[in-house]
Amino acid sequence: MSTTTYKTRESVPAKETWRLEDIYSDSSTWQTDYDKIVELTTKLKEFYQNIHNGESLLTYLKLEEETNFLYRKVFAYGMLLNDLDTRVTHAQVLRDKATQLGQQISAARSFFMPFLLSLDEETLKEYISEADDLRYFEKDLYEAYRYKKHVLTKEKEEVLALMGEALSAPSKIFGMINNADIKFGEVTSDGGEKVELTRGMFAKIMKNEDREKRKEAYKAYYKPYVEGQNTIAATLAAAIKNNVLTTKLREYPSALEKALFADVVPKEVYENLLKVTKENISPMHTYTEIRKKLLGVEELRPYDLSVPLVKGVEKEISYDEAYDIMLKSLEPLGQEYVSTLKSFKEKRYFDVRETPAKRSGAYNMGVYGVHPYVLLNHQDDIRSLFTLTHECGHAMHSYYSGKYQPQISAGYSIFVAEVASTVNEILLIRYLLKTTEDSKMKKYLLNYFIDSFKGTFFTQVMFAEFEKITHEKAENGEPLNVDVFNLIYEEIFSEYNGDTLVLDDEVKYGWSRIPHFYRPFYVYKYATGYVSAIEIADRILSGDHETLENYLTFLKSGSSEYPLELLKKTGVDLSKPEPIQNALAIFSDLVDEFSKS
Structure with missing residues (x-):
């Protein structure tokens, strides 16, 4: 096996490394652009209460675009440099300076959206007619108007802005619990010693042929989530309730529709995804049965779901x-x-x-x-x-x-x-x-395809259903707690995986480890x-x-049109059930072919 992990960056062949010089030749040229952005940011602030016609609006927007262009380069250079070696102080400084600069830019232009939405449409049309080059920005300017009915009075917006940190607290709290505070249980190393489990170890052990090792790791992994169930449940419940609260304040019909608004996706697309998947779930159950048979176990357990079913085919690919x-x-x-x-x-x-x-x-x-x-x-x-x-x-x-x-x-x-x-x-x-x-x-490849399909499609649809149910409960004023989350999650997990799978007690706590739930209606x-x-x-x-x-x-096409319209031009219409039905038919064929191979 050739060397794939190097002890130093210097030992990596140059042809296998980035050319960050394509962004900046060195840190001094980075600093030049950084300083220029600071100047531009000061100029952005000067437009507060100073946009009165088409020419001043155009000048502001061109200045903002120039700032954005330079900032993306400054931020990218700092981030990419830091990611190559996260220990290097110089790279950390560049990344942190860029991040702080981004916050300053946001603050400098925070006045603009309220100003734009305060204009009536006739005034905006008049501005655009005064400056031909505003046609370049026209679509984005009118896009902002879509949000006008969901923007509150100036006083209420200020209150919401002040509450921003408090409203985002559940996500931050879960991040601290999940990344800083959680300590997993112990597992037995190959040398027979007890060692603390890590996330990286867990993923590898779940593919280990030794079933007892998988079971031990599974129990150890879920141990802190089970122990912290009440705290995490309260945190997730607060996140959902906060989302429902802002949905009501901004007068969206539902939290789901608020999440779909930016991409102009009708809620029927989301609901259709869940419905069609559930109607065509039986091949997933068949695959679970095949997995039990090939593993030769009396009871198929959750810690048996990731171990490869075809062994001895790994080969080196440079x-x-x-x-x-x-x-x-x-x-x-x-x-x-x-x-x-x-x-x-x-x-x-x-x-x-x-x-x-x-x-x-x-x-x-x-x-x-x-x-x-x-x-x-x-x-x-x-x-x-x-x-x-x-x-x-x-x-x-x-x-x-x-x-x-x-x-x-x-x-x-x-x-x-x-x-x-x-x-x-x-x-x-x-x-x-x-x-x-x-x-x-x-x-092996068929198995890889099936497992990829399962992880990227079925698991995400299952998560999407959990989000929909829990938000609807909050919208109806129903309680959200450990028992409610456990009941919903265990029920849909069983529904997606089938009766062949015997559920360990830990399964129902699966909701407690998913960070995506703090970014609602994203996983679909x-x-x-x-x-x-x-x-x-x-x-x-x-x-x-x-x-x-x-x-x-x-x-x-970038973002020249809304996502659904861009996809329709490729022949995929997600407002209809056919694309989902076609994909699920392919999954069924893969499972059938795998069972016969």
């Missing part, structure tokens, strides 16, 4: 080989897409290897006016191949949107973000399944993104040239 496999799998997206992505590697848009104190995981960060940056912790295995392919989907989305859209519409909504990454993953796994001759490897976007990606990828693979062209246009 970074260079993984990149080549990825490019080959993405050929259906066309020569331009593939050649562009190939150039990313040559231009060093990636930081590839795990090194001491480097940020864990993987992400893509598009820097407008520069290029995407992708952080990896590549381990020369098949999972790293999928991670690379996933993040390159995000990177190409950032690249295309940044190239073809002006700054104002280059960013894209989270609602569509996972589509580009998942299309790549679907194309990769379809390619591997098609080209793999080894029957054992093919079964993973599921809709997955559904959309499967439909797009399979149409492209079928030779549908129109879908391919529409998809490439979608990648170039």
